[in-house]
Amino acid sequence: MYNFSISLPTMIHFGKGMISHLSELKASGDKVLMVYGGGSIKRNGIYDSAMKILKDAGLTVSELSGVEPNPKIETVRKGVEMCKSEGLDMVLAIGGGSTIDCAKVVAAGAKYDGDAWDLVIHPEKIKAALPIYSVLTLAATGSEMDEFAVISDMTKNEKWGTAAPCLKPTMSILDPTYTFSVSKKQTAAGTADMISHTFENYFSFEKDADVQKRFGEGLLKVMFKYGPIAYEHPDNYEARANLMWAASNAINGITRVGNAPAWCVHPMEHELSAFYDITHGQGLAILTPRWMEHILSDKTAPILAEYGRNVWDLKGDDDMAVAKEAIQKTADFLFKTMEIPSTLRAVGITDQTHFEKMAEKAAAGSVGCFVPLSKEDIIEIFKAAF
């Protein structure tokens, strides 16, 4: 087990009706920036519930709406400007990971003198942030409990993740009923996203981080069990609850610290989203089995086989055979059970024009990962996924 440091200070209030805890925002001041996306929170009533609790608690609310699925730096800049000019005390994201990510960089930008994009490409410049709160409406990214945020600058085809301890939310409300209205497409993409996070933290040559490995396998079992239930029965509380809590734990650090190296698949997907603005979870799903096939070797087979045996209950002593079966199980789950498009073409990437440039950037972003990937490796994976 590698040395590590970890702290999970975010106060999670989990369950139906927990939005009442929003009154606790008063502890951070009087003026809130409420950050949200396309307005679905107005249709499903969460906006009204939140607004009433905040106003009853004596808070005044400014609003930053229209956060994009791959949140853009322009929106972040707008939020930062509001915080600075209106002297706001905290940010409250209501939405999925994109909204929370946007709110996080707004919160950091409000405490920074330069342009917010600096904080995306130079995480070390994030020294402080306004208190960050969230009400989660999509089980996927885990941003509600972690220190990461991913922001895009589409004018430059750039999508980068940043991180800082002060980006961990002070409090997050996780009410599974808020995800009942998530579409089948987004339920599948969100499940693929949390599975990918778990994989990124799980696959490692560190063989003795058993606590972390067993936690990762437990999360994968939960995702493979409940993903299809939520997909078919969107208002199944237990399915939504388990997916929601699994997604938070997939990336809050408890499966990563002491075990995992740098991530492999996310840097590749970020290039797809940066160039083509596709749904992040779909991009991850498409790349993951192709990546597994590409890195399969005598050296990695025992590790992929361990995944197959412990998560899929596969039998047999031949590591290579079990590893291949595990990859097939993974692909079948994503593309058949969850009905995610299985190729880049199927999500609208119809040319390979940018593959070389994308691969070059992705290779730079995955330094130190489980199996090192060169630019050429990544082009091969993109082509296999095409």
Add this chain to the structure above:
Amino acid sequence: MYNFSISLPTMIHFGKGMISHLSELKASGDKVLMVYGGGSIKRNGIYDSAMKILKDAGLTVSELSGVEPNPKIETVRKGVEMCKSEGLDMVLAIGGGSTIDCAKVVAAGAKYDGDAWDLVIHPEKIKAALPIYSVLTLAATGSEMDEFAVISDMTKNEKWGTAAPCLKPTMSILDPTYTFSVSKKQTAAGTADMISHTFENYFSFEKDADVQKRFGEGLLKVMFKYGPIAYEHPDNYEARANLMWAASNAINGITRVGNAPAWCVHPMEHELSAFYDITHGQGLAILTPRWMEHILSDKTAPILAEYGRNVWDLKGDDDMAVAKEAIQKTADFLFKTMEIPSTLRAVGITDQTHFEKMAEKAAAGSVGCFVPLSKEDIIEIFKAAF
């Protein structure tokens, strides 16, 4: 999954050499109360290491030594008096769970006007505490990352657990090499303690808290794998590291919240320790299989069988048969593999004089647990364990 709230703010620095982080105590002030036990930290060099780092950081150190294995309220009172009279800023426990528990109630007592025993029997009176730090030297209780403390008043045969969010340590150093010198007896007892914590949080009629159940099973697998390795090879780093991190996670809340009711076995064991001052982990080990046998019924068999199948990989469709095999596996692990004495008589409890009084108090302490236990149930369990 039940509604829940959770936050794990303790900064964990895990791994060899992490004691260097003690310099960070400066953030809480200038004057530390160092709390420790019988002096083993002087023999193994941890005392000298800590003292050097603290002094180099400009801190002055007062010392409270001689904390007992079942920490006594008299020792807590002594520490509180030192904090108050010397105006100390924080407490630093160096030791196992008993030392940390003592330091926690000292820290709360320093912020309380009345007698510290009030805080043990009335947790709601704990409103604040000095910052609490720990350097862990025994993998067992999980006190390094939780909000609990157990204190005894032997003059009244009372042993009670108290809890408050402010009792969560600010920072804990977990260096597995510090547990290399733990005796075989204490290694076995510590393993039994962490197994019992996992059981207390795991066994529940809540069938849909899958994340928590899978985490609990993962921890149990780690404990059953590495307990014997640490027992036979005390300086095996990976065994000590996995046990140490598993013990923290067994009780920090991640397997309990959303799943578990009140605890069953600890209230019974606390009576054994309160009347006979036995080793806590040994008492838990002796009671656990007897408790499992006592509560086994058609209603509980599926739950015990799930444990058997998912942790011990037992086969078969007959829940009752698998449950019985799982209980036998548990007993064999504790009493054969880890060589823990299997009866109360073997740890010096040679009469049944106090069983009735002990059972009455234990029954009061286990209200709302997995399978409710009456005074009569508990007397039967004590007698079966005798």
